[in-house]
Amino acid sequence: MHSKKQTSVKYYVGIDVGTASVRAALVDEFGTVVAHAEQPIQIWEPQPDHYEQSSADIWAACCTVTKKVVCGIDASRIRGVGFDATCSLVVVDKQFQPLAVNSEGQNYRNVIMWMDHRAVSQVDRINATKHRVLNYVGGVMSVEMQPPKLLWIKENLQESCWEKAGYFFDLPDFLSWKATGVTARSLCTLVCKWTYTSDGGWDDSFWNIIGLEDLVKDKYKKIGNHVLSPGESVGKGLTPEAAKDLGLPEGIAVAASLIDAHAGGLGVIGADVKGHNLPCENQPITSRVAMICGTSSCHMGVSETPIFVPGVWGPYFSAMVPGLWLNEGGQSATGKLIEHVVRGHVAFPELQSKAAARAQSIYTYLNSHLDLIKKSLPVGFLTVDLHVWPDFHGNRSPLTDLTLKGMVVGLTLSRGLDELALIYLATIQAIALGTRHILETMQAAGHHLNTLFLCGGLSKNPLFVQMHADITGKPVVLSKEVESVLVGAAILGACASGDFASIQEAMAKMGKIGRVVQPNHEHKRFYDKKYEVFLKLVEHQREYRAIMKGF
Secondary structure (H helix, E strand, O other): OOOHHHHHEEEEEEEEEEOOOOEEEEEEOOOOOEEEEEEEOOEEEEEEEEEOOOOHHHHHHHHHHHHHHHHOHHHHHEEEEEEEEEEOOOEOOOOOEOOOOOOOOOOOOEEEEOOOOOOOHHHHHHHHOOOHHHHOOOOOOOOOOOOHHHHHHHOOOOOHHHOOEEEEEEEHHHHHHHHHHHOOOEEEHHHHOOOOOOOOOHHHHHHHHHHOOOHHHHHOOOOOOEEEOOOOEEEOOHHHHHHHHOOOOOOOOEOOEEEEEEEEEEEOOOOOOOOOOOOOOOOHHHHHHEEEEEEOOOEEEEEEEEEHHHOOOOEEEEEOOOOOEEEEEOOOOOOHHHHHHHHHOOOOHHHHHHHHHHHOOOOHHHHHHHHHHHOOHHHHHOOOOEEEOEEEEEOOOOEEEEEEEEOEEEEOOOOOHHHHHHHHHHHHHHHHHHHHHHHHHHHOOOOOOOOEEEEEHHHHHHHHHHHHHHHHOOOOOEEEOHHHHHHHHHHHHHHOOHHHHHHHHHHHOOOOOOEEEOHHHHHHHHHHHHHHHHHHHHHHHHHHHHHHHOO
16 A cells, blocks of 8 residues: 555666575665565576576566566656676577576576686686786686686587677676667676776787687677666666566666675665764765675775775776775675585584474574573673684685685584584674675775675674674674665666666665664674684695695
């Protein structure tokens, strides 16, 4: 039901394609999520480190969730649509039909996921070139970026895929094409994942030296030679076919898209903080860092001038906030790591049954169990003898070492729920210590960061949030709307509609603060010591690997 007063309100649809699901939200002009829906999507893992999806499955899920959130709403009030997605690679032929990215020839599996690490050999060779474009990715390209994946396809699927391919899309750009029929790419995706630069465009010498000269000869038609800024209107809006698929009117404005983490940053980093007694109040937006934490985590900091941070992606001009340079740190496995540790423990079935008996999530139950066993100690101090190095899927930032492995120090023969709770706590602390490592590296390079803005699934976990505040020593701001990534996507749609003069204006109006979590400074000494141990762990790992080298 909507009151008469509400009938004049303008709405925008934000569509977010995450790792395992597609979500949509109907968001009003004040940044309130009016309706929300979610649909799972398939993931295939045909062999270790190979992760694939289907663009048809993803688009079908986009249509399902969008129809749900706009149901019952006066369509004339819906002004724009914005997409964000993981930076996965979509491959289609010259007729835009899906092409297999696997040796089995399964064409519907035409997406190499962001977290796919099949192109290790290719990225090593790319990094060995030391080409100047690598300066904009922290000096070392990640296996999760698109050039190594393209090279892998050429070297392993030349006849079945490479030679037949008509277009290679970053997933956010595939979605805007599907909605509008226009193959324009977002500056965000091309700058962050493809080595495009906002001032110089494509660098022919890079593609030639890595063996992908075919793309240069084609004048970059396959990977994008029409580039738009995020939030800019694409083509003539929704095509009749896409409008029918999504349950929206034809011609509604569609925005140039963003990578999912960048949409989360957009949804939180520009919020008005007046009256919350935060160190970033009356400070430029450059004092803030947006942390988008879900399956993986990204750390977004902006600056007025380019800052080159070793091991941290960027600087990227206008990739998130127009007119500002972006640096992006990241951890490849955070939510996925917590799930891996908890579900793989021998006491997990007991946890599952006890949580179900209380009608609680397993993480809510674990948090309350930690409160029971802490006795007079602060919860965090329970891990004085238990330490985790969290790089079970390699280190993205700031060490940029794909080969690093996870470590746990302090295990005993105990197998009960207490031990599961402790390893869960130590894992969360390790992720927060990794965040501290990234922030300190960014600050050493010239960033001035004093406040964390968190969003994403893990920001719903109070233990995760408090550990990040305590371990970094910085206050954490949580947005009023938990689904900040969807708000960010809707902000794009709002800009494309012309209802706001700029992304900055939309960010200030539609991004709202919910709660502030302050660090407990009395615990500083303990976490400083934990951080010392944390850094020793990676030293030891490198030492023992040096000893074993050659075997």
